Each structure stands twice: as C-alpha cells, then as structure tokens.
Amino acid sequence: GSDPSPSPTNPPQQSSTLTTSRVTVAPPTNTSPAPGGGGTTCPATPSGQGNPVANALNDPFTFHGGGKVSSKADWTCRQAEISKLLQQYELGTLPPKPSSVTASFSGSTLSISVSEGGKSISFSVNINNRPSGSGPHPAIINFGTFGGLPVPAGVATINFNNDEIAQQQDQSSRGKGKFYDIYGSGHSAGALTAWAWGVSRIIDALELTRAQTNIDPARIGVTGCSRNGKGAMVAGALEPRIALTLPEESGAGGSGCWRIATWQKNRGENVQESKQIVTENVWFSTNFNSQVNNVNALPFDHHMLAGLIAPRALYVMENTDMEWLGKVSTYGCMGIARKQWEALGALDSFGYSQVGGNSHCSFPSSQQGSELNAFIGKYLLNNPNAGNTNIFRSTGNQNFDLNSWSPWTVPKLS
Numbered sequence: 001g002s003d004p005s006p007s008p009t010n011p012p013q014q015s016s017t018l019t020t021s022r023v024t025v026a027p028p029t030n031t032s033p034a035p036g037g038g039g040t041t042c043p044a045t046p047s048g049q050g051n052p053v054a055n056a057l058n059d060p061f062t063f064h065g066g067g068k069v070s071s072k073a074d075w076t077c078r079q080a081e082i083s084k085l086l087q088q089y090e091l092g093t094l095p096p097k098p099s100s101v102t103a104s105f106s107g108s109t110l111s112i113s114v115s116e117g118g119k120s121i122s123f124s125v126n127i128n129n130r131p132s133g134s135g136p137h138p139a140i141i142n143f144g145t146f147g148g149l150p151v152p153a154g155v156a157t158i159n160f161n162n163d164e165i166a167q168q169q170d171q172s173s174r175g176k177g178k179f180y181d182i183y184g185s186g187h188s189a190g191a192l193t194a195w196a197w198g199v200s201r202i203i204d205a206l207e208l209t210r211a212q213t214n215i216d217p218a219r220i221g222v223t224g225c226s227r228n229g230k231g232a233m234v235a236g237a238l239e240p241r242i243a244l245t246l247p248e249e250s251g252a253g254g255s256g257c258w259r260i261a262t263w264q265k266n267r268g269e270n271v272q273e274s275k276q277i278v279t280e281n282v283w284f285s286t287n288f289n290s291q292v293n294n295v296n297a298l299p300f301d302h303h304m305l306a307g308l309i310a311p312r313a314l315y316v317m318e319n320t321d322m323e324w325l326g327k328v329s330t331y332g333c334m335g336i337a338r339k340q341w342e343a344l345g346a347l348d349s350f351g352y353s354q355v356g357g358n359s360h361c362s363f364p365s366s367q368q369g370s371e372l373n374a375f376i377g378k379y380l381l382n383n384p385n386a387g388n389t390n391i392f393r394s395t396g397n398q399n400f401d402l403n404s405w406s407p408w409t410v411p412k413l414s
C-alpha cells in the first residue's frame, strides 16, 4: 500500500456563460405506474432540462413537471424520475437485468456468468471472512484496491474487481471492460454505471447461491474509496437491494455537488469540478460532456444522487484536508442531501462524517467505534442498539450556508 494520492491538476480558468433565460418544459402528457406497484401513478417527466438553478441546489421535492412531492408514494415516483434524469445527462443508461444470470460457489469463489443478446461474460468474486454459525450472514462488497474499511466480525467481505467490468485508467479506457463486451463499446454508460451493473449481478448471484454461501442478499453493504467511493455511491443509488452504502472520500462525482464545486472554483479554490473531471477519466457517460460548462442547467445535483438511497442507510466518510477532494462541496452537498432522510422521518439512516489529519483513503479510527460500527451493527447485523447513527459532523471549519443553498421546503412524507 502506497498512498494513492490524487493528482490535483490546475487547468486554466475557463469562463462559463450562465444561462439566465427560463427554459420551458413540455407539459406532462401521460403518466406511468409507480415503481414497486401499489397502484400509484407517477407524473410523466417532461422533456428538457427545466429552469436553471444557480447558487442553490435543485428542489428534490418538486417533480420535473412542477408538481409537489407530498407522500412516500410520490417520493418513490420522484426517485424513479431523478434516476432517469441522472442517467440521461450524466451517468448513462443502466441496462435492465440481463436475460440470463447463473452462478456457482466453490471454496471462497463466487463465479458469475451473464448473457444478453447473444453475448456472454463471466467474472468471479471472492467471499472472505465468512462467519461460521447458523447465519445467514451479511456481507460488504468492497470495490477495488483503494482504502478499505475495518469490517467487524460477523460480516463477510466480497472483493469486487470493478476495473474488470469497466476500465478506469484514463480517457483511453472508454468502452473497455466486460460490461462493454456485452453491451458494446459505444454504450452510453460510464464506468460508475457499469460498476453498479456489476454489483447488481453479484447480488443476483448471491440470491441464486444462498444455500451454498450462507450470505443474506438482503443485508449487503457496498464500499470503496476515492474513485471507487464514487462507484460505491452510484451503486447504492442505482441498486435498491443494497442495505448500507459506505462511500469513503468519494469527493467530486460522488458525495460532492457540481454546483458547489464550480462556485468554489470561480472563487479561485482548487477543487475538482465537472469541467475537469470529464477530461481525467471515463467515470461518467459521454452524455455529460455537453453539460459540464453549464452545471446550473442540470435538473439535479449530487444531493439527489444520494437521495436515491433514502430512506436506506448511507454513511458518508470524508476528509477535511484537501480542497481538491471536496472539503466544502461534499459538506454542503451532503448537508442538503440529509434533508431527504429528514422528510422521510429516517435521519437515523443518514451519516456524514468529515475528519482531517489522515492521508487520503486511510480510515481514521475516530470514525470506527461510534460511527462505522454503529451503521454496520444496525443495518447489517440487525442490532438496533448498535449506537447513534444520526450523524452530521465535520472537524473542519466549514463556512457554508446550507440554508441559502436549499431555498425550498422540506415536507413531512407519510
């Protein structure tokens, strides 16, 4: 383990033109059934990006067509809409479950084969530290090689080689990896979306091999650090079977908001912003390239990526030490994301903890006992007394106005 420190680059300042005109969206013409059924009808999502939002984050509780989110059923509809918009403008399309997924378990190796449209791939993951005892037991899927959390006894770890599913060397990685072997190198999904697809296939495989693995597919956590923390966040957002999402120092493109980063950048702070991130790697869809010079036009920001997880459990770990990694932009973004758990009466399943004095992706012990273990205890080990999980804290001196950046009402949803 060498310290995989980020490479803070400082590209020349570009001036960006902010759109101030009002963009009209077509009125909803039809509606669609709510995900999960129950007879609820969701409002149709008008085409177009809607009105730009500047110096504030978008209102998660107003539908794209203007209607208000006023119940939990509405929230489910709004989440489906937000997911669709995120895929359209930033992440690329998440394909539906493939027509064939098969799996086998031998030793500690879970082997997964996937076929769709005449193409097939296979990959495998190791399930380590499987607890003995009757079970079934929970597990945490860990992306790649950066960082890593101290996982308590009673929880298995599953090592996911995400780079095999979608490469992330640099720009030349576009369309490379097993996801693209199935869906084609021109598929719109960026690497983050492709990895989420891979996580979903691991969970499919766990559902198929439950009797052999003794792992409970309903108690799965997901984690990763830095670029892989972005991956953990997107997997938690796009895969509702994940019970606990644990992104570590995900920064820009994970728990940071695009608008906050650009606002900081315009004040001369060296934070990673959208214009730069699309030149570094292939984490996002090429659809995002045409958005990065005008982030105020996005019909979402990353507080709403996080909101796709609500009310499931999310514990975000960040660092205060490097502006590049989103010291302010993750604090502001997650401080506002938290309001979605508040609306759902679920503040116990939201944590944001920002601690300095540790190098990038080295887990500080002050987050372990009373925070990480409380989340894992409550949401994976079924221990309701595992400790307080309503957490929002930073050891940094933050000077960010959460209220002026969220000038909308938080409803009480039931």
Ligand code: MCU
Residues within 6 Å of the ligand: 004, 005, 006, 007, 008, 146, 225, 226, 227, 228, 249, 250, 251, 252, 272, 280, 325
């Ligand atoms: C925080 O994640 C990234 C960051 O977005 C990149 O700019 C930097 O190059 O690498 C970080 C990382 O993944 O470090 C391991």
